[in-house]
Amino acid sequence: MAAIPRIRVPRRLLEKKVIFITGTDEHGEKIATSAEDSGRNPKEHCDAISSSYKMLWADLDIEYDKFIRTTDHKHEGVVNEFYSRVLSSGGIYRADYEGLYCVNCEEYKDEKELAENNSCPVHLKPCVARKEDNYFFALSKYQHKLEELLARNPDFVRPSHRLNEVQGWIKSGLRDFSISRASVDWGIPVPNDTKQTIYVWFDALLGYISALLDDGEQASWQQAIDRGWPASLHLIGKDILRFHAVYWPAMLMSAGISVPDAVFGHGFLTKSLGNTLEPKDLVERFGADAVRYFFLREVEFGNDGDYSEERFINIVNAHLANTIGNLLNCTLGLLKKNCNSTLAFDSIVAADGVPLRENVENLVDKAKHHYKNLLLSSACESVLEIGNLGNLYIDEQAPWSCFKKGGESAEKAAKDLVIILETMRIIAIALTPITPSLSLRIYTQLGFTEDQFRVLRWEDTKWGGLKAGQVMMEPKPVFARIETETKEEAQASSKAAKGGKKKSPSKGLVEA
DSSP: OOOOOOOSOHHHHTTOOOOOEEEEOOOSHHHHHHHHHTTSOHHHHHHHHHHHHHHHHHHTTOOOSEEEETTSHHHHHHHHHHHHHHHHTTOEEEEEEEEEEETTTTEEEOGGGOBGGGBOTTTOOBOEEEEEEEEEEOGGGGHHHHHHHHHHOGGGEESHHHHHHHHHHHHTOOOOEEOEESSOOSSEEETTEEEEEEOTHHHHTTHHHHTTSOTTOOOOHHHHHHTTOSOSOEEEEGGGHHIIIIIHHHHHHHHTOOOOSOEEEEOOEEETTSOOOOHHHHHHHHOHHHHHHHHHHHSOTTSOEEEOHHHHHHHHIIIIIIIIIIHHHHHHHHHHHHHTTBOOSOHHHHTTTOHHHHHHHHHHHHHHHHHHTTOHHHHHHHHHHHHHHHHHHHHHHOHHHHHHHOHHHHHHHHHHHHHHHHHHHHHHHHTTTTOHHHHHHHHHHTTOOHHHHHTOOGGGGSSOOOOTTOBOOOOOOSSOOOOOOOHHHHHHHHHHHHTTOOOOOOOSOOOO
């Protein structure tokens, strides 16, 4: 199973029941080989890998409801019952198979799709010739039903260019695939033939269902299904799209189970020079909010994305530190100086007749629409535009000058500060799925508690949350600019690191 995290999903902000599942696929030849190479047994190896994923999700400030491991006892029971259902429906048969096999993909490949030297086009490693006596799933029986599924519901696969890929695979003709191995011990035994183990997709994909059971609970197929199946969304990497959008729905059809509502295939991230990214390193250097914001804002969800450190720093500084952070800090500073950090008006009264309120409300509606359609980059743009409007408004109204004039001008300035702070309150809520820690820091500076922040819902973006008499916190930067090192500083840091002293780079992270 792909270990896929979530942002703090807008569905939960919309008061929908959410069960977000992630986890690790822990059986198969590839896992056993990796364990042997690392000098551990497979279980020890899987314990270490699953633990590292959990730590990474924590580092990235990612929440999940269920973490399934395919070595969990409850999972084996669900797999066995699913296998028996498909076997009874005539979807499984035994046969010999010979072909070119990619160990990393864990599937046989058609020669026409291979690169030079019979290499896998994904992993760029030569496939190996194999002949095996295995159990097979009759995928070809479901070609027509899959074509009907996509014709009836083109949104089943998203984004649209991924749908085109899936339609191409189906149109070219579906081949039955092996679901067991006689040569691999590390796996769940086939119920009707314990000399073989269930392999990969007939094991891993069932984690979406077995995860619905509680830890330590007796494995029960029907109880798991009743807990929340079918899934509303599978969010998966593009390299395993075929298995989720073709194999999985056919398997479910064979078992008489509803298919998921949708499968969304996301792209890959690379550095400008083509080498891979290590997310933990980025979080340690820049903080989780900065990493989450940059990739969700700069990479259209579903496409591949490229990372450039210079662009990363420029975008994060401009959007989070300047547009949002500076606006809040400046406004709170003026409020402290001129209003004793206390709001003089309700935000609804302050914004009476002010066009900014309607503009903010329209952008909030746009952001909601984008979130619901997984257009995360567009959602970020809508929220940032609220910040841009706030900056434009405070520059035009110049409350710092109006306070000096006194009288009605000072009263108008006090109202303007309330308007900007209400705008910041709305930004904090609307950005929660993207930058949860930053949103919390903004919200608490506006005089709310963390407990109040934790129970926020999308409807709280409605204008009018700030009331007269509410006391704001002491102004403090909520997001520090990321400072880049000069060439001389970088050399000094390198020397210090070699001497056992490591200089901590500046993060876009400020303690609440």
